[in-house]
Amino acid sequence: MIQMAKKMEKEAIKSSGIDFIRLGFALFFLVAVLTYSFLSSGSIPNNMFLAIAALFGAYMAMNIGANDVANNVGPAVGSKALTMGGAIIIAAIFEASGAFIAGGDVVKTIKKGIIDISAFGGNADPFIWAMMSALLAAALWLNFATMMKAPVSTTHSIVGGVMGAGIAAAGFTIVSWSTMGKIAASWIISPLLGGVIAAIFLYAIKKTIIFQNDKVAAARKWVPIFVAIMSWAFVTYLTIKGLKKIWPSIVDVLVFLPDEKKPSFLIASVFGLIVAGAVYIILKKTVANRATNLHNTRDSINLLFTVPLIFAAALLSFAHGANDVANAIGPLAAINDAVITGGISAQAGIPIWVMSVGALGIALGLALYGPKLIRTVGSEITELDQMRAFSVAIAAAITVIIASQLGLPVSSTHIALGGIFGVGFLREYLATTGPKEILVKQQTNIEDEKRVLKAYSSELKRLEDKADKTKADYERIVDLYKAIDHEEDKIKRTKKHIKSIEKVKYVKRDAIKKIIAAWVITVPASAVLSAAIFFMIKGIVL
Known part of the structure; x- marks a missing residue:
């Protein structure tokens, strides 16, 4: 008993030491951002607002890394295709690369057009306070959700923050309620689409490979096809979502492409088909060579999906960095523009230092606090192996493609978790209806x-x-x-x-209830918190 107590004490001391180191790195980054933004804008009026906003933006970026990135690499870690350390390194590199390379030169300052900026009457001060409130509220909510091990949508967090601060500043008429209705619809659309598509692919893999007597022969035929489909989906997804902001530059280099501001679905699909064809040819030979060392078991076949899963985690992270960095730096870019110009614009340029705050903050937040949510997504909802995680990854890409073509609002977080729910419920269905x-x-x-x-x-x-x-x-x-x-x-x-x-239960019901509850209250919680922060800032300033 005494030895056990000493062991527990030793582990507690070790854990507290690691937590202290994490906090030290986080505080160093936040202080560095605050100091740089303040010193570099010394000649600008209201530069203190800009420095504090940069601090909030850095804090938001770290929380995005701690919470949202888990959806991209969690399945790969849960299936043991990647170690925790490997996943963090890959995600950090590709998240930052996506933000820097494809994060864009311009972002909409009001995320998804949820409030009408004309309601501010051209007065920059309340607009700056509103954006600061939105950033801090969204970051605090994400921090709380991460502590509770609840993966939530960072997009919805910042949307709630902007909505709450906007209402506090100019009343309920400032909000575009039709846009908010679409966002609420995504709570249902995203997980359902992700879950159905993931379940379909997992069932297809089981039907064509796992349920066959000669699994190795079936794998030689079908694994290259499934991976080629995944390649098409990811290249198409990456072209549509990840490269849209630098598409004009690509068109300038590849002059044979249509002169368009962003890639069309047709062009993205052609890119995807070219890559998918090459992947199929290469993988057909690779799988045939590996088949001689495979056993006629599920575990042996699972190994064939390991490398595709690693690529999927990297590509998902790149696309996430390209798109969701705006959740951290969009309001910060808006504040920077308002402070420098003294006015309010619907769009604002992004200085390199602002982009760096978003990219580095996401990578650092992932490295310091990401493992908690990665474990939740990867292993605490349902048990994942490589083919199940593969189905979740491919569902994430295909769902975004379908949604973008239909104009449906979706959340990458909800899609990924819906995919995990989908494969878990399919396992339950097969376990109860199979026999x-x-x-x-x-x-x-x-x-x-x-x-x-x-x-x-x-x-x-x-x-x-x-x-x-x-x-x-x-x-x-x-x-x-x-x-x-x-x-x-x-x-x-x-x-x-x-x-x-x-009574077979492969999906943990408690985890589902907690996650869905967090999804539902994300927007209102961020909104209420943001409104309270706005009134507090207004009271201090005035």
Whole structure:
């Protein structure tokens, strides 16, 4: 007992030491951003607002890294395709690369047009306070959600923050409620689409490979096809979502492309098909060579999906960095523009230092605090192996493509988690409906055993009521008691087996309830917090 207490004390000291180091790195980054932004804008009026906004932006970026990035690499870690350290390194590099390379030169200062900036009447001060409030509120909510191990949408967090501060500054009429309705719809659309597509792909893999007698031969035929489909989806997704902001520069280099401001679905699909064809040819030969060392087991086939999963995690991280960096730096870019120009514009240029705050903050937040959410996404919702994680990854890319073409609002966080729910519920469905014939047979056996038991009980009662029992009667009574015990035991065991099959739960219900609750309250929680911060800033300034 004493040794156990000493061991627990030692672990607690070690854990607190690591937490202190993490906090030290985080504070160093925040102080560095605050100092640089203040010193570099010394000649600008209201530069203190800009410095504090930069601090909030850095804090927001770190929380995006700690919470949202887990959705990109969590499945790969949960399936053991990547180690935690490997996942953090890959995600940090590609998140930062996506932000720097494809993060764009201009972002909309009001995320998704949820408020009307004309309501500020050209007055920059309340606009600056509103954007600062939105940043801090969204960051605080993300920080809380990460502590509670609840993966939430960073986009919805900043949307709620902007909405709450906007209402506090100019009333409810400032909000575009139709846009907010679309965002609310995404709470249902995103996880449902992600879950259905992930389940379809996992079932297709099971049907074509795992349920076959010769799994190795089936894998040689189908694995290159599935990975080629994934390649098409990711290249198309990356072209549409990740490269749209630098597309004019690409068109200038590749002059044969149509002169468009952003890539069309057709162009992105052609790019995807070219890459998919090359991947199929290469992988067909690679899988054929590896097939000689494979065993006819599920675990052996799973190994073929490891490398595609690593690429998927990298590409998802790149696209996420390109798109979601705006959640951290969009309001900061707006504040920077308002402070420098003294006015309010719908769009603002992004200085390199602002982009750096977003990119480096996301990477640092992931490295310091990302593992908690990565474990939640990767292993605490349902058990993932490589083919299940592969299905989740491909669902994320295809869902975004479908949604973008249909004009549906979706959240990458909700899509990824919906995909995990989808593969988990598919496992439950197959576990309960697969052995249906066995269940029917066992239920029939129970009825037969009950009839036998009833016959034994009737015979026993008749013999026990008999007045003049013979030696044979007593021997038969003893045999009947034994037979009745045996039949009751058989019925009990069969019922227990049926119950265990019918109650298979591969998705942890508590995790689902917590995550869905966090999704639903993200926008209102951020909004209320942002409004309170706005009034506090206004009270201090005035």
